[in-house]
Amino acid sequence: MFLVVASHPNGVLLSAVDERGAPVGEPRPVPLAEFPVEVSRLEFGSEQRDRPRWVWDDTTSWYPRLLAAGVRVERCVDLRLSHAILRNSELTAMTDLARSERNGWDEPAPQERVGSRDGFRSSGEGLFDLESEPGAVPAATDPVAEFRLQRGAIAASADPGRIGLLLAAESAGALVAAEMQFAGLPWRADLHERLLADMLGPRPQPGERPAKLAAVLERVRIALDAPDLNPDSPADLIKSLKRAGLMVTTTRSWELKKLSHPAIEPLLEYKKLSRLLSANGWHWLDTNVHGGRFRPDYVVGGVVTGRWASKGGGGALQLPKQVRGAVVADPGWKLVVADASQLEPRILAALSGDRAMAEAGQAKDMYAAIVASGAVATRDKAKVAMLGAMYGATTGESGRLMPALTKAYPRAIGLVESAARAGERGDIVTTRLGRSSPRPGGTWGDVQAAAYGDAATDADASRARGQARSWGRFTRNFVVQGSAAEWALCWMATLRGSLRELGGKAWLTDAPHLVFFLHDEIVVHSPASMTDAVVAAIESAATEAGRLLFGETPVEFPLSIAVVDSYADAK
DNA sequence: GACGGCTCCAAA
Protein backbone atom coordinates (compact mmCIF):
# COMPACT_ATOMS: atom_id res chain seq x y z
CA MET A 1 0.00 0.00 0.00
CA PHE A 2 1.17 3.48 -0.88
CA LEU A 3 0.06 6.55 1.03
CA VAL A 4 0.41 9.79 -0.87
CA VAL A 5 1.06 12.80 1.33
CA ALA A 6 -0.03 16.22 0.13
CA SER A 7 -0.38 19.65 1.65
CA HIS A 8 -3.95 20.60 2.39
CA PRO A 9 -5.53 23.85 3.64
CA ASN A 10 -6.25 22.30 7.01
CA GLY A 11 -3.22 20.09 7.23
CA VAL A 12 -2.26 17.01 5.30
CA LEU A 13 -4.25 14.95 2.84
CA LEU A 14 -3.50 11.23 2.85
CA SER A 15 -4.51 9.34 -0.27
CA ALA A 16 -4.21 5.58 -0.27
CA VAL A 17 -3.36 4.21 -3.70
CA ASP A 18 -2.40 0.83 -5.11
CA GLU A 19 0.82 -0.08 -6.89
CA ARG A 20 -0.50 1.47 -10.10
CA GLY A 21 -1.49 4.67 -8.39
CA ALA A 22 -5.23 3.98 -8.50
CA PRO A 23 -7.14 5.36 -5.49
CA VAL A 24 -8.12 2.98 -2.73
CA GLY A 25 -10.97 4.59 -0.81
CA GLU A 26 -11.39 8.29 -0.15
CA PRO A 27 -8.51 10.66 0.63
CA ARG A 28 -8.38 11.48 4.30
CA PRO A 29 -7.46 14.87 5.75
CA VAL A 30 -5.31 14.87 8.86
CA PRO A 31 -4.73 18.01 10.91
CA LEU A 32 -1.14 19.10 10.79
CA ALA A 33 -0.52 18.66 14.48
CA GLU A 34 -1.69 15.06 14.32
CA PHE A 35 0.31 14.09 11.27
CA PRO A 36 3.41 12.72 13.05
CA VAL A 37 1.21 10.72 15.40
CA GLU A 38 -0.71 9.33 12.48
CA VAL A 39 2.51 8.34 10.69
CA SER A 40 3.76 6.72 13.86
CA ARG A 41 0.53 4.79 14.31
CA LEU A 42 0.69 3.40 10.79
CA GLU A 43 4.38 2.53 11.04
CA PHE A 44 4.36 0.87 14.41
CA GLY A 45 0.86 -0.52 14.47
CA SER A 46 1.47 -2.64 11.41
CA GLU A 47 3.29 -5.78 10.54
CA GLN A 48 6.21 -5.05 8.28
CA ARG A 49 4.41 -6.11 5.12
CA ASP A 50 1.46 -3.85 5.91
CA ARG A 51 3.49 -0.75 6.53
CA PRO A 52 2.67 1.97 4.05
CA ARG A 53 5.17 3.32 1.63
CA TRP A 54 4.99 7.10 2.04
CA VAL A 55 4.81 8.98 -1.23
CA TRP A 56 5.73 12.66 -1.09
CA ASP A 57 7.09 15.41 -3.29
CA ASP A 58 10.34 15.87 -1.41
CA THR A 59 11.78 13.93 1.48
CA THR A 60 13.56 17.13 2.53
CA SER A 61 10.17 18.85 2.92
CA TRP A 62 8.52 16.22 5.13
CA TYR A 63 10.94 13.91 6.83
CA PRO A 64 13.06 16.29 8.97
CA ARG A 65 9.91 17.40 10.74
CA LEU A 66 8.83 13.85 11.39
CA LEU A 67 12.26 13.01 12.78
CA ALA A 68 12.10 16.07 15.00
CA ALA A 69 8.80 14.73 16.31
CA GLY A 70 10.48 11.41 17.04
CA VAL A 71 9.02 9.46 14.12
CA ARG A 72 10.87 7.38 11.54
CA VAL A 73 9.47 5.77 8.44
CA GLU A 74 10.63 2.56 6.86
CA ARG A 75 10.11 3.31 3.19
CA CYS A 76 9.20 6.22 0.96
CA VAL A 77 8.92 7.33 -2.63
CA ASP A 78 10.59 10.67 -3.27
CA LEU A 79 8.67 11.88 -6.30
CA ARG A 80 11.05 14.63 -7.35
CA LEU A 81 14.17 12.47 -7.23
CA SER A 82 12.32 9.69 -9.04
CA HIS A 83 10.99 12.08 -11.64
CA ALA A 84 14.49 13.31 -12.48
CA ILE A 85 15.68 9.76 -13.11
CA LEU A 86 12.63 8.73 -15.13
CA ARG A 87 12.70 11.93 -17.18
CA ASN A 88 16.23 11.22 -18.43
CA SER A 89 16.60 7.46 -18.36
CA GLU A 90 17.15 5.63 -21.60
CA LEU A 91 15.02 2.84 -20.09
CA THR A 92 11.94 5.04 -19.88
CA ALA A 93 12.54 7.25 -22.89
CA MET A 94 9.35 6.20 -24.66
CA THR A 95 7.02 6.66 -21.70
CA ASP A 96 4.38 9.34 -21.21
CA LEU A 97 6.39 10.82 -18.37
CA ALA A 98 9.54 11.30 -20.43
CA ARG A 99 7.58 12.72 -23.35
CA SER A 100 5.54 15.15 -21.25
CA GLU A 101 6.30 18.86 -21.17
CA ARG A 102 8.70 19.98 -18.47
CA ASN A 103 6.73 20.97 -15.39
CA GLY A 104 7.04 21.71 -11.71
CA TRP A 105 8.49 18.28 -11.03
CA ASP A 106 11.50 19.17 -13.15
CA GLU A 107 12.31 22.12 -10.91
CA PRO A 108 14.77 21.77 -8.06
CA ALA A 109 13.40 20.94 -4.64
CA PRO A 110 12.33 23.97 -2.62
CA GLN A 111 15.19 25.28 -0.55
CA GLU A 112 15.32 24.49 3.10
CA ARG A 113 15.01 27.53 5.30
CA VAL A 114 16.82 28.81 8.31
CA GLY A 115 17.37 26.09 10.84
CA SER A 116 17.52 23.30 8.31
CA ARG A 117 21.00 22.61 9.56
CA ASP A 118 19.46 21.19 12.68
CA GLY A 119 16.89 19.19 10.81
CA PHE A 120 14.05 21.50 11.77
CA ARG A 121 11.82 23.85 9.92
CA SER A 122 12.03 27.46 10.94
CA SER A 123 8.54 28.24 12.07
CA GLY A 124 6.15 26.40 14.29
CA GLU A 125 2.85 26.68 12.52
CA GLY A 126 4.21 26.83 8.98
CA LEU A 127 5.39 23.27 9.11
CA PHE A 128 4.50 22.26 5.63
CA ASP A 129 3.83 25.59 4.05
CA LEU A 130 6.68 25.72 1.60
CA GLU A 131 4.39 26.27 -1.35
CA SER A 132 2.64 29.16 0.32
CA GLU A 133 5.17 31.76 -0.77
CA PRO A 134 3.81 33.19 -3.98
CA GLY A 135 6.10 32.63 -6.90
CA ALA A 136 8.70 30.83 -4.80
CA VAL A 137 7.86 27.43 -6.22
CA PRO A 138 6.13 26.43 -9.45
CA ALA A 139 2.48 25.60 -9.01
CA ALA A 140 2.25 22.47 -6.90
CA THR A 141 1.43 19.51 -9.05
CA ASP A 142 -0.84 16.78 -7.82
CA PRO A 143 1.39 14.11 -6.26
CA VAL A 144 -1.20 11.39 -6.85
CA ALA A 145 -1.23 12.10 -10.57
CA GLU A 146 2.56 12.25 -10.66
CA PHE A 147 2.82 8.96 -8.78
CA ARG A 148 0.45 7.32 -11.25
CA LEU A 149 2.54 8.62 -14.14
CA GLN A 150 5.73 7.32 -12.55
CA ARG A 151 4.31 3.86 -11.90
CA GLY A 152 3.18 3.76 -15.51
CA ALA A 153 6.66 4.71 -16.68
CA ILE A 154 8.27 1.99 -14.57
CA ALA A 155 5.84 -0.64 -15.83
CA ALA A 156 6.38 0.42 -19.45
CA SER A 157 10.14 0.65 -19.17
CA ALA A 158 12.61 -1.57 -20.94
CA ASP A 159 13.63 -3.09 -17.59
CA PRO A 160 11.22 -2.42 -14.72
CA GLY A 161 13.36 -4.38 -12.27
CA ARG A 162 16.45 -2.23 -12.76
CA ILE A 163 14.76 1.14 -12.81
CA GLY A 164 12.50 0.13 -9.92
CA LEU A 165 15.51 -0.82 -7.84
CA LEU A 166 17.22 2.45 -8.67
CA LEU A 167 14.20 4.49 -7.60
CA ALA A 168 13.85 2.51 -4.38
CA ALA A 169 17.53 3.00 -3.61
CA GLU A 170 17.40 6.71 -4.41
CA SER A 171 14.40 7.22 -2.13
CA ALA A 172 15.98 5.17 0.64
CA GLY A 173 19.05 7.37 0.21
CA ALA A 174 16.87 10.42 0.79
CA LEU A 175 15.71 8.90 4.10
CA VAL A 176 19.29 8.14 5.08
CA ALA A 177 20.38 11.70 4.24
CA ALA A 178 17.65 13.17 6.43
CA GLU A 179 18.46 10.79 9.28
CA MET A 180 22.20 11.49 9.07
CA GLN A 181 21.56 15.20 9.17
CA PHE A 182 19.24 14.73 12.12
CA ALA A 183 21.72 12.59 14.04
CA GLY A 184 24.83 14.57 13.03
CA LEU A 185 28.45 13.50 13.01
CA PRO A 186 29.92 13.52 16.55
CA TRP A 187 32.33 16.45 16.66
CA ARG A 188 34.46 17.49 19.61
CA ALA A 189 34.78 21.25 19.35
CA ASP A 190 37.30 21.25 22.19
CA LEU A 191 39.64 18.91 20.31
CA HIS A 192 39.19 20.94 17.14
CA GLU A 193 40.09 24.13 19.06
CA ARG A 194 43.18 22.46 20.50
CA LEU A 195 44.25 21.35 17.06
CA LEU A 196 43.81 24.87 15.70
CA ALA A 197 45.76 26.33 18.61
CA ASP A 198 48.61 23.88 18.04
CA MET A 199 48.83 24.60 14.35
CA LEU A 200 47.91 28.28 14.13
CA GLY A 201 48.29 29.73 17.59
CA PRO A 202 45.61 31.21 19.85
CA ARG A 203 42.32 32.29 18.34
CA PRO A 204 43.00 35.72 16.79
CA GLN A 205 40.92 38.90 16.86
CA PRO A 206 38.60 39.23 13.87
CA GLY A 207 40.55 40.41 10.84
CA GLU A 208 43.90 39.43 12.35
CA ARG A 209 46.15 36.62 11.18
CA PRO A 210 46.76 33.92 13.79
CA ALA A 211 50.21 34.24 15.38
CA LYS A 212 51.84 31.21 13.77
CA LEU A 213 50.46 32.10 10.36
CA ALA A 214 51.75 35.66 10.73
CA ALA A 215 55.17 34.37 11.81
CA VAL A 216 55.59 32.07 8.85
CA LEU A 217 54.43 34.85 6.51
CA GLU A 218 57.08 37.12 7.97
CA ARG A 219 59.73 34.53 7.03
CA VAL A 220 58.40 34.47 3.46
CA ARG A 221 58.48 38.26 3.23
CA ILE A 222 62.05 38.40 4.49
CA ALA A 223 63.25 35.63 2.20
CA LEU A 224 61.71 37.37 -0.80
CA ASP A 225 62.60 40.85 0.40
CA ALA A 226 58.96 41.80 -0.12
CA PRO A 227 57.63 43.43 3.05
CA ASP A 228 54.20 44.18 1.59
CA LEU A 229 53.63 40.83 -0.12
CA ASN A 230 50.03 39.65 -0.11
CA PRO A 231 50.51 35.86 -0.11
CA ASP A 232 46.86 35.27 -0.93
CA SER A 233 47.15 37.04 -4.26
CA PRO A 234 48.61 34.72 -6.90
CA ALA A 235 49.52 37.68 -9.09
CA ASP A 236 51.38 39.46 -6.30
CA LEU A 237 53.10 36.26 -5.28
CA ILE A 238 54.31 35.46 -8.79
CA LYS A 239 55.68 38.99 -9.14
CA SER A 240 57.67 38.65 -5.92
CA LEU A 241 58.95 35.19 -6.79
CA LYS A 242 60.11 36.41 -10.18
CA ARG A 243 61.88 39.34 -8.57
CA ALA A 244 63.72 36.80 -6.42
CA GLY A 245 64.86 35.03 -9.57
CA LEU A 246 62.35 32.18 -9.55
CA MET A 247 60.78 31.74 -12.97
CA VAL A 248 57.30 30.54 -12.10
CA THR A 249 54.01 30.89 -13.92
CA THR A 250 51.79 29.36 -11.26
CA THR A 251 51.73 29.31 -7.48
CA ARG A 252 50.42 25.76 -7.12
CA SER A 253 52.04 23.96 -4.20
CA TRP A 254 53.28 21.01 -6.23
CA GLU A 255 54.98 23.37 -8.69
CA LEU A 256 56.59 25.37 -5.91
CA LYS A 257 57.85 22.16 -4.32
CA LYS A 258 60.24 21.66 -7.21
CA LEU A 259 62.01 24.93 -6.52
CA SER A 260 65.01 25.49 -4.32
CA HIS A 261 64.92 28.82 -2.49
CA PRO A 262 64.78 29.90 1.17
CA ALA A 263 61.27 31.31 0.62
CA ILE A 264 59.73 28.07 -0.58
CA GLU A 265 59.60 26.11 2.67
CA PRO A 266 57.84 28.87 4.66
CA LEU A 267 55.61 29.63 1.68
CA LEU A 268 54.37 26.05 1.47
CA GLU A 269 53.84 26.08 5.22
CA TYR A 270 51.90 29.32 4.89
CA LYS A 271 49.66 27.79 2.22
CA LYS A 272 48.97 24.74 4.36
CA LEU A 273 48.09 26.75 7.46
CA SER A 274 46.13 29.31 5.52
CA ARG A 275 44.07 26.55 3.98
CA LEU A 276 43.33 25.07 7.39
CA LEU A 277 42.28 28.49 8.67
CA SER A 278 39.93 29.35 5.83
CA ALA A 279 38.45 25.89 5.26
CA ASN A 280 38.19 24.45 8.77
CA GLY A 281 39.23 27.20 11.14
CA TRP A 282 37.39 28.90 14.00
CA HIS A 283 34.83 30.40 11.68
CA TRP A 284 33.93 27.00 10.25
CA LEU A 285 33.74 25.55 13.74
CA ASP A 286 31.46 28.33 14.99
CA THR A 287 29.05 28.08 12.08
CA ASN A 288 28.97 24.33 11.56
CA VAL A 289 29.35 22.54 14.87
CA HIS A 290 26.57 22.83 17.43
CA GLY A 291 25.88 20.69 20.44
CA GLY A 292 28.75 18.37 19.61
CA ARG A 293 27.48 17.53 16.13
CA PHE A 294 28.37 18.50 12.56
CA ARG A 295 25.35 18.36 10.25
CA PRO A 296 26.20 18.79 6.58
CA ASP A 297 23.39 19.23 4.07
CA TYR A 298 23.51 16.19 1.86
CA VAL A 299 22.03 16.68 -1.60
CA VAL A 300 20.87 13.30 -2.82
CA GLY A 301 21.40 12.90 -6.54
CA GLY A 302 23.12 16.30 -6.50
CA VAL A 303 25.81 15.16 -8.92
CA VAL A 304 24.91 14.19 -12.51
CA THR A 305 26.37 10.74 -11.99
CA GLY A 306 24.09 10.09 -9.02
CA ARG A 307 26.66 10.77 -6.39
CA TRP A 308 25.56 12.97 -3.54
CA ALA A 309 26.62 16.57 -3.27
CA SER A 310 26.57 18.72 -0.18
CA LYS A 311 25.58 22.28 0.40
CA GLY A 312 26.32 24.76 3.12
CA GLY A 313 27.73 23.18 6.22
CA GLY A 314 31.13 23.96 4.82
CA GLY A 315 30.70 21.10 2.41
CA ALA A 316 30.94 17.58 3.64
CA LEU A 317 32.74 16.50 0.52
CA GLN A 318 36.07 17.26 2.05
CA LEU A 319 36.66 16.55 5.69
CA PRO A 320 40.41 17.03 5.47
CA LYS A 321 42.47 14.41 7.22
CA GLN A 322 43.93 17.27 9.28
CA VAL A 323 40.70 17.77 11.26
CA ARG A 324 39.41 14.21 11.53
CA GLY A 325 40.85 14.01 15.01
CA ALA A 326 37.88 16.10 16.16
CA VAL A 327 35.44 13.40 15.04
CA VAL A 328 35.18 11.28 18.15
CA ALA A 329 32.53 8.84 19.34
CA ASP A 330 30.48 9.65 22.44
CA PRO A 331 31.58 8.01 25.71
CA GLY A 332 30.63 4.33 25.61
CA TRP A 333 30.18 4.50 21.83
CA LYS A 334 32.41 3.74 18.86
CA LEU A 335 32.73 4.84 15.27
CA VAL A 336 32.58 2.01 12.78
CA VAL A 337 34.29 3.34 9.66
CA ALA A 338 33.96 1.30 6.48
CA ASP A 339 35.06 1.96 2.96
CA ALA A 340 34.77 -0.09 -0.19
CA SER A 341 38.23 -0.95 -1.47
CA GLN A 342 38.97 -0.16 -5.10
CA LEU A 343 35.26 0.19 -5.76
CA GLU A 344 35.32 1.67 -9.25
CA PRO A 345 37.62 -0.88 -10.92
CA ARG A 346 35.51 -3.65 -9.39
CA ILE A 347 32.37 -2.01 -10.69
CA LEU A 348 33.92 -1.89 -14.15
CA ALA A 349 34.84 -5.57 -13.94
CA ALA A 350 31.31 -6.59 -12.93
CA LEU A 351 29.66 -4.19 -15.35
CA SER A 352 31.55 -5.41 -18.37
CA GLY A 353 31.46 -9.10 -17.53
CA ASP A 354 35.12 -9.24 -18.54
CA ARG A 355 36.16 -12.63 -17.23
CA ALA A 356 39.82 -11.88 -16.75
CA MET A 357 39.17 -8.61 -14.98
CA ALA A 358 36.41 -10.18 -12.89
CA GLU A 359 38.90 -12.78 -11.80
CA ALA A 360 41.22 -10.02 -10.64
CA GLY A 361 38.17 -8.49 -8.98
CA GLN A 362 37.85 -11.51 -6.70
CA ALA A 363 41.07 -10.59 -4.94
CA LYS A 364 41.37 -8.47 -1.81
CA ASP A 365 43.88 -6.35 -3.69
CA MET A 366 42.67 -6.05 -7.24
CA TYR A 367 45.71 -4.11 -8.42
CA ALA A 368 48.05 -6.81 -7.16
CA ALA A 369 45.92 -9.41 -8.95
CA ILE A 370 46.20 -7.44 -12.17
CA VAL A 371 49.99 -7.57 -11.82
CA ALA A 372 49.84 -11.29 -11.03
CA SER A 373 47.88 -11.89 -14.22
CA GLY A 374 50.78 -10.43 -16.17
CA ALA A 375 48.89 -7.47 -17.64
CA VAL A 376 51.28 -4.87 -16.24
CA ALA A 377 54.53 -4.98 -14.32
CA THR A 378 53.90 -3.24 -11.00
CA ARG A 379 51.06 -2.42 -8.64
CA ASP A 380 51.52 1.30 -9.22
CA LYS A 381 51.22 0.75 -12.95
CA ALA A 382 48.08 -1.31 -12.46
CA LYS A 383 46.50 1.46 -10.44
CA VAL A 384 47.44 4.27 -12.77
CA ALA A 385 46.38 2.25 -15.81
CA MET A 386 42.95 1.48 -14.34
CA LEU A 387 42.41 5.10 -13.39
CA GLY A 388 43.44 6.13 -16.88
CA ALA A 389 40.97 3.69 -18.39
CA MET A 390 38.12 5.06 -16.31
CA TYR A 391 39.03 8.74 -16.69
CA GLY A 392 40.18 8.68 -20.28
CA ALA A 393 43.86 9.53 -19.93
CA THR A 394 45.72 9.68 -23.23
CA THR A 395 49.14 10.95 -22.28
CA GLY A 396 51.81 10.09 -19.78
CA GLU A 397 52.40 6.71 -18.22
CA SER A 398 48.70 6.04 -17.96
CA GLY A 399 48.20 6.56 -21.69
CA ARG A 400 51.16 4.34 -22.52
CA LEU A 401 49.74 1.48 -20.45
CA MET A 402 46.41 1.44 -22.26
CA PRO A 403 47.38 -0.98 -25.04
CA ALA A 404 48.57 -3.57 -22.51
CA LEU A 405 45.39 -3.15 -20.50
CA THR A 406 43.23 -3.45 -23.60
CA LYS A 407 44.98 -6.65 -24.55
CA ALA A 408 44.47 -8.19 -21.13
CA TYR A 409 40.91 -6.97 -20.58
CA PRO A 410 39.28 -6.39 -23.97
CA ARG A 411 35.68 -6.40 -22.80
CA ALA A 412 36.22 -4.09 -19.83
CA ILE A 413 38.22 -1.57 -21.84
CA GLY A 414 35.75 -2.00 -24.68
CA LEU A 415 32.95 -0.91 -22.38
CA VAL A 416 34.56 2.36 -21.36
CA GLU A 417 35.79 3.00 -24.89
CA SER A 418 32.31 2.61 -26.31
CA ALA A 419 30.93 4.90 -23.61
CA ALA A 420 33.52 7.46 -24.68
CA ARG A 421 32.60 7.10 -28.37
CA ALA A 422 28.92 7.59 -27.49
CA GLY A 423 29.72 10.81 -25.71
CA GLU A 424 31.84 12.05 -28.59
CA ARG A 425 28.83 11.56 -30.87
CA GLY A 426 26.61 13.44 -28.43
CA ASP A 427 24.73 10.27 -27.42
CA ILE A 428 23.77 9.37 -23.88
CA VAL A 429 25.09 6.51 -21.77
CA THR A 430 23.38 4.61 -18.96
CA THR A 431 24.48 3.13 -15.64
CA ARG A 432 23.81 -0.40 -14.45
CA LEU A 433 20.46 0.45 -12.91
CA GLY A 434 19.33 2.95 -15.50
CA ARG A 435 20.52 6.46 -14.72
CA SER A 436 21.33 8.12 -18.02
CA SER A 437 23.77 10.92 -18.71
CA PRO A 438 22.51 14.30 -19.83
CA ARG A 439 22.97 15.35 -23.43
CA PRO A 440 25.68 17.90 -24.04
CA GLY A 441 24.12 21.31 -23.67
CA GLY A 442 24.79 24.90 -24.59
CA THR A 443 26.72 25.40 -27.80
CA TRP A 444 28.00 21.82 -28.05
CA GLY A 445 25.94 20.95 -31.10
CA ASP A 446 26.74 24.25 -32.80
CA VAL A 447 30.46 23.79 -32.34
CA GLN A 448 30.29 20.25 -33.73
CA ALA A 449 28.19 21.39 -36.69
CA ALA A 450 30.59 24.24 -37.40
CA ALA A 451 33.43 21.77 -37.82
CA TYR A 452 31.60 20.12 -40.70
CA GLY A 453 30.40 23.31 -42.39
CA ASP A 454 31.78 24.58 -45.69
CA ALA A 455 33.48 27.47 -43.97
CA ALA A 456 35.11 25.28 -41.33
CA THR A 457 38.66 26.23 -40.43
CA ASP A 458 41.32 24.05 -38.83
CA ALA A 459 40.63 25.91 -35.62
CA ASP A 460 36.93 25.00 -35.83
CA ALA A 461 37.79 21.36 -36.37
CA SER A 462 40.26 21.19 -33.56
CA ARG A 463 37.93 22.99 -31.19
CA ALA A 464 35.14 20.54 -32.04
CA ARG A 465 37.44 17.57 -31.63
CA GLY A 466 38.68 18.76 -28.27
CA GLN A 467 35.16 19.39 -27.07
CA ALA A 468 33.91 16.03 -28.30
CA ARG A 469 36.75 14.21 -26.56
CA SER A 470 36.11 16.10 -23.39
CA TRP A 471 32.46 15.04 -23.39
CA GLY A 472 33.59 11.51 -24.19
CA ARG A 473 35.76 11.49 -21.07
CA PHE A 474 32.69 12.56 -19.11
CA THR A 475 30.43 9.78 -20.48
CA ARG A 476 33.26 7.24 -20.11
CA ASN A 477 33.53 8.09 -16.45
CA PHE A 478 29.77 8.45 -16.02
CA VAL A 479 28.97 4.75 -16.46
CA VAL A 480 31.56 3.69 -13.90
CA GLN A 481 31.14 6.48 -11.36
CA GLY A 482 27.34 6.33 -11.69
CA SER A 483 27.17 2.56 -11.29
CA ALA A 484 29.50 2.79 -8.31
CA ALA A 485 27.15 5.38 -6.80
CA GLU A 486 24.30 2.89 -7.26
CA TRP A 487 26.28 0.19 -5.51
CA ALA A 488 26.92 2.58 -2.63
CA LEU A 489 23.23 3.52 -2.43
CA CYS A 490 22.19 -0.14 -2.29
CA TRP A 491 24.87 -0.80 0.32
CA MET A 492 23.66 2.02 2.50
CA ALA A 493 19.96 1.33 2.03
CA THR A 494 20.46 -2.33 2.96
CA LEU A 495 22.55 -1.35 5.94
CA ARG A 496 19.91 1.09 7.11
CA GLY A 497 17.42 -1.75 7.24
CA SER A 498 19.79 -4.02 9.18
CA LEU A 499 20.60 -1.29 11.67
CA ARG A 500 16.89 -0.70 12.26
CA GLU A 501 16.51 -4.35 13.15
CA LEU A 502 19.57 -4.26 15.38
CA GLY A 503 18.14 -1.29 17.21
CA GLY A 504 14.81 -2.95 17.90
CA LYS A 505 12.44 -0.46 19.45
CA ALA A 506 15.18 2.02 20.34
CA TRP A 507 15.07 5.47 18.83
CA LEU A 508 17.39 6.28 15.92
CA THR A 509 20.15 7.90 17.95
CA ASP A 510 19.93 5.44 20.87
CA ALA A 511 21.00 2.56 18.64
CA PRO A 512 23.67 2.09 15.93
CA HIS A 513 23.00 4.63 13.18
CA LEU A 514 24.65 6.08 10.10
CA VAL A 515 26.35 9.43 10.66
CA PHE A 516 28.44 9.98 7.55
CA PHE A 517 28.61 8.97 3.92
CA LEU A 518 31.01 9.94 1.18
CA HIS A 519 30.90 8.13 -2.16
CA ASP A 520 32.37 4.81 -1.02
CA GLU A 521 32.77 5.31 2.69
CA ILE A 522 30.33 5.22 5.60
CA VAL A 523 30.55 5.87 9.32
CA VAL A 524 28.21 4.29 11.87
CA HIS A 525 27.98 5.62 15.42
CA SER A 526 27.35 2.60 17.63
CA PRO A 527 27.23 1.62 21.28
CA ALA A 528 30.56 -0.07 21.99
CA SER A 529 28.81 -3.30 22.94
CA MET A 530 27.20 -3.67 19.52
CA THR A 531 30.08 -3.06 17.14
CA ASP A 532 30.54 -6.73 16.24
CA ALA A 533 26.98 -6.89 15.00
CA VAL A 534 27.40 -3.60 13.16
CA VAL A 535 30.54 -4.80 11.38
CA ALA A 536 28.71 -7.96 10.31
CA ALA A 537 25.76 -5.91 9.06
CA ILE A 538 28.03 -3.62 7.05
CA GLU A 539 29.73 -6.59 5.45
CA SER A 540 26.58 -8.43 4.54
CA ALA A 541 25.07 -5.21 3.17
CA ALA A 542 28.05 -4.91 0.82
CA THR A 543 27.53 -8.47 -0.42
CA GLU A 544 23.86 -7.73 -0.90
CA ALA A 545 24.63 -4.57 -2.86
CA GLY A 546 26.77 -6.57 -5.27
CA ARG A 547 24.00 -9.13 -5.66
CA LEU A 548 21.33 -6.48 -6.22
CA LEU A 549 23.30 -4.80 -8.97
CA PHE A 550 24.94 -7.71 -10.71
CA GLY A 551 23.23 -10.90 -9.57
CA GLU A 552 25.72 -13.71 -9.80
CA THR A 553 29.13 -12.20 -10.40
CA PRO A 554 32.53 -13.48 -9.38
CA VAL A 555 33.54 -9.94 -8.44
CA GLU A 556 33.86 -9.32 -4.73
CA PHE A 557 33.38 -6.00 -2.97
CA PRO A 558 35.70 -6.19 0.02
CA LEU A 559 35.61 -3.50 2.68
CA SER A 560 38.16 -2.11 5.01
CA ILE A 561 36.48 -1.61 8.35
CA ALA A 562 37.86 0.00 11.48
CA VAL A 563 36.22 0.25 14.89
CA VAL A 564 37.68 3.37 16.46
CA ASP A 565 37.09 6.17 18.93
CA SER A 566 38.44 8.80 16.57
CA TYR A 567 37.93 9.10 12.83
CA ALA A 568 41.61 10.00 12.56
CA ASP A 569 42.48 6.45 13.63
CA ALA A 570 40.61 4.82 10.75
CA LYS A 571 43.01 3.66 8.02
C1' DG B 1 28.83 47.04 -3.69
C1' DA B 2 27.25 42.96 -6.22
C1' DC B 3 28.51 39.50 -9.36
C1' DG B 4 31.03 36.34 -12.21
C1' DG B 5 35.38 34.40 -13.67
C1' DC B 6 39.61 32.72 -12.15
C1' DT B 7 43.03 30.28 -9.14
C1' DC B 8 43.97 27.27 -5.60
C1' DC B 9 43.07 23.43 -2.58
C1' DA B 10 40.29 19.55 -0.53
C1' DA B 11 37.54 14.97 -1.03
C1' DA B 12 36.25 10.36 -3.57
Add this chain to the structure above:
DNA sequence: AACTTTTGGAGCCGTC
Protein backbone atom coordinates in the same frame (compact mmCIF):
# COMPACT_ATOMS: atom_id res chain seq x y z
C1' DA C 1 56.26 12.50 -12.16
C1' DA C 2 52.00 13.92 -14.34
C1' DC C 3 47.15 13.46 -15.59
C1' DT C 4 42.33 12.14 -16.56
C1' DT C 5 36.52 12.39 -13.64
C1' DT C 6 32.94 14.39 -10.34
C1' DT C 7 32.35 17.96 -6.73
C1' DG C 8 32.40 22.68 -2.72
C1' DG C 9 34.45 26.70 -0.92
C1' DA C 10 37.55 30.73 -0.05
C1' DG C 11 39.70 34.55 -1.75
C1' DC C 12 41.23 37.72 -5.42
C1' DC C 13 40.18 40.77 -9.11
C1' DG C 14 38.00 42.94 -12.97
C1' DT C 15 33.45 44.50 -14.63
C1' DC C 16 29.07 46.45 -14.19
